[in-house]
Amino acid sequence: MGVSVRRGPLASAIAFTALAVMAAPAHALATPVASVSASEEPTAVNTAPPVEPEETDLGPAPELEPLPGETGKPPVDRPDAEYCGPTQRIYTPSSKGAQYHAGVGPTNSNYNGTSRVARSTFTSEVTGEVGVSVTVGLSTSIDVMIAKIEAKYDVNLSAKLTAKLGNSIAVDTPPRKTTNAKYGVFRLKNTGTSYIIYSNCRTSAKKTVTSYTPLKVGWYLWES
Structure with missing residues (x-):
């Protein structure tokens, strides 16, 4: 969209602002090429859409089933048998990753076809x-x-977070650029090890587990 007017300074400014903040309809995301570093401010304007997790076996939290044959007490028929106490389910975090944005609702975009910086305002729709x-x-x-x-990384996480309808954000759009905005939840990637220690001191196979846990609600912004 472009602006070409020959009026007084005040009228020109009003016309420019009204046109610049109009949001275009949502469109499909391009192929993600970069993620937000865990050390960066997630609300910064990025240069590419949010990256999707690479793991193919991601899913919701599993339902834990009772462990069969475990009393949590030392054996009485074999007093000399090795005993490590009640069965324990172990998880040990080992590596903190980047923040990944899980979008809620459509992506909105606004193109500034003028020669000046324009203010784009976006509002969550769902x-x-x-x-x-x-x-x-x-x-x-x-x-x-x-x-x-x-405890390991001194962060505050949640089992779930809600991104709500009506949240708005305003950002400057450079001349001849498009600002894209997606509302949702930033999740922290983490890798850890999980296994079970049984009362007889044996352990299950140790599994490397990758998780994405809600950290904060917010906008992911990028220019194109």
């Missing part, structure tokens, strides 16, 4: 909930996993 996603192999509960990650 309400949606985003929860934890994990790969196969988690042997403990989501609450335990979150507590371990929070």
